[in-house]
Amino acid sequence: MNVVLFLLSLIDLFFSPKRKDLYFKRRILDEFERNLAYKVNIEVTNRSNHFMSYSLVDGIPQSFHQHFPLKGRIQHGVTSVIEYETKAPVRGEYEITKLYFRYSSVLGLWEKQMTVNLIDTVKVIPDLTETKQFLENAQKYLLFEGNKIRRHQTGIGDFAQIRNYVVGDDPRKINWRQTAKLRQVMTNEYEPEHGKYITILIDCGRMMGSELEKGNRLEKALEAAHLVAAAALENGDYVSVLAFSKDVKVFVPAAKGMAHLQTILHSIYNVTVDSAESNYASVFSFMETMQKKRSLLLLFSDFRTFLYEEHALLYLKRLRQRHLFLMVGIEDSTLQNRANEKPDSVQTTMIKSIAQQQIMFKKKEKTKWERQGLVMIEAKEENLATVAVSHYIDIMNRNLL
Template sequence: MRKLLRQLFLSKRFFLLSSLLVFGFILAFVFPGWFGIFRWFAALLALLVLLDCALLFAAGKGIHASRELPERFSNGDQNPVPISLQNRYSFPIDYELIEELPEQFQARDFKYSGKLKSGDARKITYELRPTERGIYTFGRLIALVSSPLGLIQRRFSFQGGESVAVYPSFLELRKYELLALSNRLSEYGLKKIRRIGHTMEFEHIREYVSGDDVRNLNWKATAKKAELMVNQYQDEKSQPVYSVIDTGRVMQMPFHRLSLLDYAINATLVLSRVALRKQDKAGMMTFNRKVDNRVVANRRSSQMQRILETLYHIKTDFAESDFARLYTDIKRSLPFRSLLLLYTNFETLDALNRQLPYLKALSRDHLLVVIFFRNTELETFSTEETDAVRGIFQQTIAQKFIFERKRIVRELGRHGIQSLLTRPEDLTVATLNKYLELKARGLF
């Protein structure tokens, strides 16, 4: 009995009719002849409530609902979550679906209402966009069901306690991997780079066609075939490509609820896959007070899984980053020239100058690309219209910080260090562009 009472809820229609009945009894004090009429109405309402209870509770499992959770969610992306609903009653029902979302979303207002005919089934799909890696635990899936009478609701509770791991953006990874396989990367803003000269890695010999570089003519093959033959070259392969992620305090800033660190993690995952598809060796490491989460650059079949798991388990207290420690570690552990894509952030030229000696030392032994971020919120604020003196003053300060970023790019270039200044949401495309550009120019 107690269990049944916990499942029973009074509907808005019941409270509306009860309110009208109470108002009628109040009027009956003024008009005593009405008292008998409203007493019959009260008895009728009680009978209808009992009938409604009998309809809803006669069937043990009058409705079935289930959510279909994937094995993992993709961080920063819209992840679909389908819910299946089936009416097992012999009459049509009204339902209200309540989803207890994981606490990370801080949302307690997910409700979906509708009608279902007897025996009908429906699939409802909603989307979730997680912004943190880790385990997300779902609560119960609750359905409040009412009969055509609509006086009471019966609560059904399903599932609960299911967990999903949120990994770096593998949905974005699949998209760019497909484009890389079909050589259609330019369709997503990845520009085609004009090749300057050519690399010296031989691929095969083919017939000469108009426009080929005559310096590549293969005279021995030409003599054998009695027609012009040329050597075909390809991009050099098996070059080490390391993503170096700063997990210090400068990477804590959020844009669109996703931290700069997670933007860098998502970009690293995609770049590693594309680099492997281009026959290069992909690796990674993170640093703040020390260098850790190291994956040595390699081309083995399990490399992407190792990188994915390492990126998923990155944890940080956003401490101050030690660039001297980074330089010492790379000097000791990377004996061969590699491409280093360093994800960090510099707010001012003074912040860069403190780390510049270590960046210059790294660029002497490796091809270093310093990747840092434009503050899009600051840029938007600096262009807003304002007449107040305080607002103009604040916009002037904002524009000063924006100009400071451009000075950082020039300062890095002055010391021969490659750099990339990009919006957080464009990081993946911009990084891939830079990688393809450097590869096309044969710089590593």
């Protein structure tokens, strides 16, 4: 019986595909947006005369969502497409080099394993969902979030066009020369001035690694910064980006045009949180030498950490003489919840009082900075991008820059 079983297994081995008859190809996108699902296709060509059962594991990074092994059957002489879905929760550049493939013979008495070298590079970039929604319809996006694009001051900005007067238009903008020529009421239309300089500062210090409901503070800041950059470039402004912690990590010089948006994205997509505290004085000193023209300095940072930085206030006072400063941070939801708790016990009462004390300190320091002309805004994590782009549009429409 042992001899018969051994001969049977040899016959089964003879009817299994050879390794040289199997060909593999991976189809995967070059870029993944963080936490969005993407499909990956593996093409397996069986050029032998035998079908097989397989078990497949792709060599994607461990941080990617995985559902392996994938199992199935492939007939002889056909190309089968194996599809699976994955997500990438961590930004960065990854190299996928291996594919592990195990297949069995007709009777399943033999199983062979192959390690296939398939090299692909994937860049995981920030989630651009909000940016795409804004570029499709800016007004609809902002209205959905409870904001709107505000009308600019009358007669301020660049002349855009002459159009027919409609009910609700400002009578002071009526173009009487064209009205007399065409014998119908015509009005001038203005739009905010283009060609302004916007400098986006992204803090990558230790506190920006604080976890939120979805991602951390840096992830939200990158998404909001990309949205503001898209809005500014679409408006014809010059945009530069600077990411920093204790030193300057990335600096993208100012440029205009939507093509510059890709330059910004590929420069900052891989920045990470450092374990060191942010050096605001150093980065403001760097900005003073690099940005000579008047610009809007839009800083994404941790609100509380920034308020404790006394040296930064000295540099900002000097920068304020030339530039317009706006700081946007994420509201501490835990602190707010603690301050709103019902004091049921001595312990909760103490926690509530300390939380309220911290909120009062924050308001006091914020008032001190705003007296120097430095605007500071806190927003909920889900509204950070909307608040940032709304204030940018408001500044442009009011011609403050």
